[in-house]
Amino acid sequence: MGNPILDPFEGVTLDQWASVNAKLASGTAVEEAIKSIGVDMPKWDRANNEWLTRMRNDTTFTISRQYSAAFNTTATGNLGSGSQVSADSYPFEKYIEAMVAQDVLGKQGRDAQDVLKDFGLTVADYSNISAYWSGKMMSDFSYAMKMQQLMNEYKLKYESMTPGDTNKDIEF
DSSP, X not given: OOOGGGSOBTTBOHXXXXXXXXXXXXXXXXXXXXXXXXXXXXXXXXXXXXXXXHHHHOTTOHHHHHHHHHHHHHOEETTEEGGGOOTTTSOHHHHHHHHHHXXXXXXXXXXXHHHHHHTTOOHHHHHHHHHHHHHHHHHOHHHHHHHHHHHHHHHHHHHHSOGGGTTTTOOO
């Protein structure tokens, strides 16, 4: 017997919902993204709201885990899909810098997606990179220790910049 929290809503499965959201994060227009699952905008809005509510209320994180897996399988960005992300495609240090820059610059009023563009990333790229490096940190705790050191360094760097300076020293 399956978990009723994972039952489709108006015919939209969790994997379909994640797939559409991955397409949206990859830059596809919503009207185009929902065509792949055969729903119209009103039905998409209802299904999207229902799945968001279910995820928010899911204290077991069952939906979040399955959603992440489905999203990262479908999401593509400048770096390709989640399975194509590696340490070679986006180094750990740059990932931590992008994470800190979003936080610090976001507090200064910059949009997170705009900050990601400074790093040559889309939302889908960042999601895929985060999934990759989170997995690495879970299996090798030295990354978690290195993360704290890097976060402190990058926080000082970005907090010391004036709003007009935020793009000057980013290199790819």
